[in-house]
Amino acid sequence: MKNMKWLVLSVFVATFFIVSCGQKEEAKVEEKKEAAEAMVYKLGMCLAITGPTSDAGDPMSKGAKDYFRYVNDMKLLGEDKLECDIRDDQYKTENTKRNFEDFLDQGIVFYLNYSTDSTQSLKKDIEEEKIPTTPASYHAGNLVDADYIFLPIASYSAQAIGLAEYIVKNHTGGTPKVAMYVHSSAFGRAPVADVKKAVAAGLxxxxxxxxxxxKDLDNTAMLKRLSKKGVQYIICQTTQSPVATMLKDASRLGLVAKTFGEKGKITFTGCHYTGGNDLVALAGPAAENFYWTTSFNITSEPGVWTDAQLAIAKQYGRNEKTAKSHNYSGGIMMAQVxxxxxxxAKARGKKITREALYDELLAMNGVNAFYPVVTVGPVTYSKTDKAGVDTLQLYAVKNGEFKSVGKPFIPEYTGKIK
Amino acid sequence: MMSYFFQLLVSGIVVGSIYALAALGFVLIYKSSKVLNLAHGQIIAAGAFITYALTGWVGIPIYLSFLLSMVITFFLAMSVEKIFLRRLIGEPIISIIMVTIGLMSILDGIIFLTPFGSVNFSFPQFLPQELISFGGVSISWTQLVGVIITAIMIGGFSWFFKKSTVGISMRAVSDDQFASMSVGISVPRVFGLAWATAGLSAAAAGGIIGNITGLNFETLQAFGITVFPIVILGGLDSILGAVVAGIIMGVIQQFASGYLDGNFGLNGTAEVLPYIILLIILLFKPHGLFGIHEIERV
Incomplete structure (x- = not known):
């Protein structure tokens, strides 16, 4: 009986030992398998593919979609894949919120948003979830009380200040008289306050x-009033459609300056969302001599950068209009970042988490700045600088196409008014 | 100083006339069916896009495209009425208005399936670029042609409702559907025709507005709502009311922009003042300037 007890105990111990060893081996094999297995990183993007402002949102969604497909097709992340769920919010913040909640349930590590309203509305959630976010709205207010929001390019305020600085530098004969033509929302109003601060700081x-x-059908009264008050320059911060109507009226009234700062006439200028091919499509010949600033390279100024953009568009069967849109570049750039x-993060051997990506964004400066070819300058972020491309390029419509005016520049007063 | 005043006045009349044309579609439907078509802005946009498609893609001359788009929109609106609204004859008005809200979403969806939903276009230039000037006041050919088309359309529809048999039968249906049926008027036919004529006028408005603002869906469809206060001010069932209210609104906007904005610390009065005046007028004339005040004897 005693021998029997010892036999049972020995068999039990031996079995336990074998099973444990087996499990350890299995765990090691699993670990090796996991390391070799491709990872899928989930991202979310929500923007107006239909509805108001979809003329900007639709090409932007295509730009992001094509670039993420390109990353996967070209195996830029090795065997790992990016899975970006791109959804239409029809420019309705309630839809954006619903989609964002859904993205969180999917476990996204990076979020790409769109409008000023929805970014402001999601700000608290973004901060609570600590999810790195890049909006297509370049509203400086997006950065107030926000750690996890990163503007892709210079803010509208920086763009308006850049235009103001260019006006001051190139104006002859006293102090230039300027009017600002803005959208009646935070998107339009914010740059006004910042340009005023720049003026107070010495501009x-x-x-x-x-x-x-x-929604004006005729801007005669407004244009004549501005002309009577001696306004020589207008800085626009809105969308293309109202600018196009104003340019048509100004052209009809013979008020458009043929050269920058022409005396007795008005030189029209505008920030990112006022210009581009869409403005030329809407205003036709009246768009001639409109000055526009953005941080993007544009296809009417061909180069290696635009070749790359056009090649991606061609690879994924986009039509010419989309391929040449600066909003398509905008989508590509957000996806690139x-x-x-x-x-x-992968190169540093980090696990891909929201926190790891946030740290990488903060480290994107100095020698670690990122150079996406679609922009006129590098993307730099830090704890105190959450606007990506600080550099701007001025363009003007000549013979129906936007052409570069001068070299890329960084507005001086954005730093002075901080 | 006086030329500035007259410039604002002329610009106001021009803008007001175009508002009146855009408002006409509301009036035409309401006049015969007592229904407010909230999808009117989408039909205005559709008219403009059809004109562009015929010219830009098919290659038909713009004048012909403009006329063809009116014909197409005429039948399109008639079909919409037949498919979605015909079965609702006799149902409460609020049900029909709710259907027009649904229709707005359906038309939005259809337009978003086309390039016009997310791409901007502009009509080719077909009118002289020179200004028409007299005494320091100037208007463009686009605006002049817009005013002429508006005048023709409004004159034509006024005659139609007052003198033609079909027009009179449409007014009769508006007054009393059952009484109209009892004298042999086909109510469904009248409703179809009301929508069709509204579609025709919407296409004309779309063509003119599109020529001024460029073809941006958001901008074009917004005019359906922009002209709504004009329809209320003029009286929902009055063509003359739409014209007078349109011109009043246009002139007020121009004067507000020209004399108030930028002075006395004011801004954006051109957007607000017409609504303030609308409210004041409605306090004294609740049925609008030319709206019919129905009195029922019990």
Missing amino acids: DMEIVVVVEHG ATEVILR
């Missing part, structure tokens, strides 16, 4: 009037 310019436009931080 030698007089803001004669700020016009918040409506998201991909780049994943690449960098």
Whole structure:
């Protein structure tokens, strides 16, 4: 009986030992398998593919979609894949919120948003979830009380200040008289306050009037009023459609300056969303001599950068209009930044988490700045700088196409008014 | 100083006339069916896009495209009425208005399936670029042609409702559907025709507005709502009311923009003042300037 007890105990111990060893081996094999297995990183993007402002949102969604497909097809992340769920919010913040909640349930590590309203509305959630986010709205207010929001390019305020600085530098004969023509929302109003701060800080310019436009069919009264007050320059911060109507009216009234700062006429200028091919399509010949600033390279100024963009568009069967849209570039650029931080985190052997990507974004400066070919300057972020491309390029419509005016520049007063 | 005043006045009349044309579609449907078509802005946009498609893609001259788009929109609106609204004859008005809200979403969806939903276009230039000037006041050919088309359309529809048999039968249906049926008027036919004529006028408005603003869906469809206060001010069932209210609104906007904005610390009054005046007028004339005040004897 005693022998029997010892036999049972020995068999039990031996079995336990064998099973444990087996399990350890299995765990090691699993670990090796996991290391070899391709990872899928989930991202979310929500923007207006239909509805108001979809003329910008639709090509932007295509740009992001094509770039993420390109990353996967070209195996830029090795065997790992990016899975970006791109959804339409029809420019309705409630839809954006619903989609964002859904993205969180999917476990996204990076979020790409769109409008000023929805970014402001999601700000608290973004901060709570600590999810790195890049919006297509370049509203400086997006960065207030926000750690996890990163603007892809210079803010509208920086763009308006850049235009103001260019006006001051190139104006002859006293202090230039400027009007601002803006959208009646935070998107339109924010740059007004910042340009006023730049003037208070020493920018030698007089803001004669700020016009918040409506749905005007005729701007005769407004243009004649500005002309009577001696306004020589208008800085626009809105969308293309109202600018196109205003340019048509100004052209009809013979008020458009043929050269920058022409005396007795008005030189029209505008920030990112006022210009591009869509403005030329809407305003036709009246768009001639409109000055526009953005941080993107554009296809009417061909180069290696635009070749790359056009090649991606061709690869994924996009039509010419989409391929040449600066909003398509905008979508590509947002996708590039998201991909780049994943690449960098991977290269450092980090697990791809929201926190890891946030750290990579903060480290994107100095020698670690990122150079997406679609922009005129590098993307730099830090704890105190959450606007990506600080560099701007001025363009003007010549013979129906936007052409570069001068070299890329960084507005001086954005730093002075901080 | 006086030329500035007259410029604002002329610009106001021009803008007001175009508002009146855009408002006409509301009036035509309401006049015969007591229904407010909230999808009117989408039909205005559709008219403009059809004109562009015929010219830009098919290659038909713009004048012909403009006329063809009116014909196409005429039948399109008639079909919409037949498919979605015909079965609702006799149902409460609020049900029919709710259907027009649904229709708005359906038309939005259809337009978003086309390139016009997310791409901007503009009509080719077909009118002289020179200004028409007299005494320091100037208007463009686009605006002049817009005013002429508006005048023709409004004159034509006024005559149609007052003198033609079909027009009179449409007014009769509006007054009393059952009484109209009892004298042999086909109510469904009248409703179809009301929608069709509204479609025709919407296409004309779309062509003119599109020529001024460029072809941006958001901008074009917004005019359906922009002109709504004009329809209320003029009286929902009055063509003359739409014209007078349109011109009043256009002139007020121009004067507000020209004399108030930028002065006395004011801004954006051109957007607000017409609504303030609308509210004041409605306090004294609740049925609008030319709206019919129905009195029922019990």
